[in-house]
Structure formats: C-alpha cells, structure tokens
Amino acid sequence: MNRPEPLAQQAEAGPPNLSPAAAAAFASRLRLLAQALQTLPDKPEETPDSALRTLWHLAAGNPLSVAAAQSLELPEPSPEQLARLDALIARRLQGIPLAYLTGRQRFMGLDLLAGPEALIPRRETEMLGNAALAKLRTLADACGTVHAIDVCCGCGNLALALAHAEPRARLHASDLAADAVELARRNTERLGLGDRVELYTGDLLALFGIAKFLGRIDMIVSAPPYISAGKLDSMPAEIIGHEPSLAFDGGPFGVGILMRLMRESPAVLRAGGWLGIEVGLGQGPAMLQLLNKSASFDTVDAVRDAQGQIRVLLARKSGNGSIRA
Known part of the structure; x- marks a missing residue:
C-alpha cells in the first residue's frame, strides 16, 4: 500500500501538539495554501507548510523568520488569533512576500529585520x-x-x-x-x-x-x-x-x-x-x-x-x- 505524502498527512491530522480543534484548523488552512500559494524558486525556504507555521506564530504575536518558525511548536490559538491568521493568509495569497509580513528573514544563520526598504x-x-x-x-x-x-x-x-x-x-x-x-x-x-x-x-x-x-x-x-x-x-x-x-x-x-x-x-x-x-x-x-x-x-x-x-x-x-x- 502506498504511504501518504507528508503534506497530505499533515493536511489530514495537523500537528500532534495541538488540540483536535486547532489541528483541524491547521489542516484546513494547509489545504488552502497547498492549492493556492505560489512560491518562488529563489525563496526555497517557503512551502505551504512552512508559510502556515510562520504565519501561525505571527498571528500569535511572535514574528519569526521562516527558518526560526520551523523549530518551535505551534501555540494553541484563540479565536482572535485564528481570525488574524486568516487575514495574514489572505495577504500572503495576494502576493505580499512572507518576509515582509513577518518583518524577519534568516541569512547565514542570523535572523534579520526585513522590510520593503530593501x-x-x-x-x-x-x-x-x-x-x-x-x-x-x-x-x-x-x-x-x-x-x-x-x-x-x-x-x-x-x-x-x-x-x-x-x-x-x-x-x-x-x-x-x-x-x-x-x-x-x-x-x-x-x-x-x-x-x-x-x-x-x-x-x-x-x-x-x-x-x-x-x-x-x-x-x-x-x-x-x-x-x-x-x-x-x-x-x-x-x-x-x-x-x-x-x-x-x-x-x-x-x-x-x-x-x-x-x-x-x-x-x-x-x-x-x-x-x-x-x-x-x-x-x-x-x-x-x-x-x-x-x-x-x-x-x-x-x-x-x-x-x-x-x-x-x-x-x-x-x-x-x-x-x-
């Protein structure tokens, strides 16, 4: 029997540390990003999963680079944070770069401030x-x-x-x-x-x-x-x-x-x-x-x-x- 791809597994179950409701919220948004997010080859650190994890932390008030966000467990979200998350996802799908949403980008191991100035x-x-x-x-x-x-x-x-x-x-x-x-x-x-x-x-x-x-x-x-x-x-x-x-x-x-x-x-x-x-x-x-x-x-x-x-x-x-x- 063929094993499901990792992304498909995540989309079905969500991260294991979250409550069932939060895991389901993660899975539904991951499916949306997997279908709609267009990533660029010159930003290989971004995938639907890494983008969602990064925006999840940002919605919780913790702006992180994509690289930093992957090493942390996702916090249990409040309804208000889920609403912020959906607004952030909408902005990302409109084409705003992830690093400009978070204000962070990792370079040679350093997490730097990022913005439209550069x-x-x-x-x-x-x-x-x-x-x-x-x-x-x-x-x-x-x-x-x-x-x-x-x-x-x-x-x-x-x-x-x-x-x-x-x-x-x-x-x-x-x-x-x-x-x-x-x-x-x-x-x-x-x-x-x-x-x-x-x-x-x-x-x-x-x-x-x-x-x-x-x-x-x-x-x-x-x-x-x-x-x-x-x-x-x-x-x-x-x-x-x-x-x-x-x-x-x-x-x-x-x-x-x-x-x-x-x-x-x-x-x-x-x-x-x-x-x-x-x-x-x-x-x-x-x-x-x-x-x-x-x-x-x-x-x-x-x-x-x-x-x-x-x-x-x-x-x-x-x-x-x-x-x-």
Whole structure:
C-alpha cells in the first residue's frame, strides 16, 4: 500500500501538539495554501507548510523568520488569533512576500529585520557570503584586523554576517537608498555590532575615494542589482510589485554596476585584497572573462551553484594594480 505524502498527512491530522480543534484548523488552512500559494524558486525556504507555521506564530504575536518558525511548536490559538491568521493568509495569497509580513528573514544563520526598504536576502547571496568569509578569515590569520566594504548593502545582511562570523573584521557598508541604510542600522543595533560595522549612504564606492580607504581595504563584497531593465516586466509580481526596483534593476544589460565595481575597486583594495561579487544567471562566463583579462587582478575564483552556473566571482588585486588597455 502506498504511504501518504507528508503534506497530505499533515493536511489530514495537523500537528500532534495541538488540540483536535486547532489541528483541524491547521489542516484546513494547509489545504488552502497547498492549492493556492505560489512560491518562488529563489525563496526555497517557503512551502505551504512552512508559510502556515510562520504565519501561525505571527498571528500569535511572535514574528519569526521562516527558518526560526520551523523549530518551535505551534501555540494553541484563540479565536482572535485564528481570525488574524486568516487575514495574514489572505495577504500572503495576494502576493505580499512572507518576509515582509513577518518583518524577519534568516541569512547565514542570523535572523534579520526585513522590510520593503530593501531586497529580501536570498540563498544565492549566502554563496557570496560564505566564499567571502573564507577569504576574510585567511586574511585575518595573516594580518590580524581586516577591513571590508559591502556596497549595495540593502538591509546589511552581508556586512553583518561577515562581522558576526569573523570578530577580527571591521565592516563599512553603503547603499544608495537611505531607507535601506536605516533598516541596516536597525539590524546592526539589534545584533550589537555597532562597534564594528559603520553604515553610509552613497553611490557604490564613491564614498570611499579618500585617503582613509584608498589602497587600504582587504575586501570589497557586493550583491548588486544585475537584472536587465528589459526583463523587469517579466519578473514575478511578488518581486516587482513589492521589493524595491532599485535593488535589482541593473540597467539596460544588467551588468553596468558589476563592471563599475570591477573598474573602481582596485583603487580602494590593497594589493592582495579581494573583490567578491554576486552575478546573475548567465552573466558569470562573461564577467569571469573580463576579470581574467584585467591586469588589476591576478587570481579569479568562480563559485557555481548546484546546476553548475557561476553565481559568485572573487578576484584578488594584483601587486601593481594597473589596468590593461
């Protein structure tokens, strides 16, 4: 006899810690989400079950990231909380991102504040964060205190994750959007990292063209906008209708900001320092070729996703830093 799928089992019985009435309420709402919820591949943490558990906690007054909500038992709901839950489910089915409803998103093990001021941190950016962290730790082992810059910082996820994971790192994070920087500031205060993370509002590396930074930075990281303007209208409504377009509009070809970072970062990096960038699907080979042709960098590493696509590039500044004509 075929065993029922786990989701089907849940839909029939509900979580075992709940009363029969609450378990039935859970099961009925899980069936609704299984039928109506459209999830996105770039947010793989969300399923009908994880979304319902997260919204259940939120309706009970406990805003959690999707990841955090999965580790806790569901509270027994009051009638008022079930009514709030139904209102939250309705908003989610209207396309409002789950992280914007909860105000929380996990990134590299940190639960961060999330909101429409900034792009919701993605798993792809964790690839950059983990690769950059490995380089940063090697630099810190050799030099002691290291200084890194995160441009296009959004809610501060990369800078804060690096500072949290590597106590020897001092981070400088900037974004063109002042409201994103304010959200990053709230996250910085919430995590108690204000002594090692400084925040700025400005355009890419323009703020760092002063003696304090020029030729002194060990690492620059960025998950910049890289979607071409022509593709914006074809993006899912959940993204284009709610997340800030400034955070993903990469211009006519999608690579303008990536190329600016390649040109401008050598002046700020010290010899042996690293530039780490996240690139869009299909952009990796061309960006890898450009970095390999530049005399500003002597080593380029590519990080590929599970499908073999280049999603992260790390380039080490060469000793002379000259630009090949």
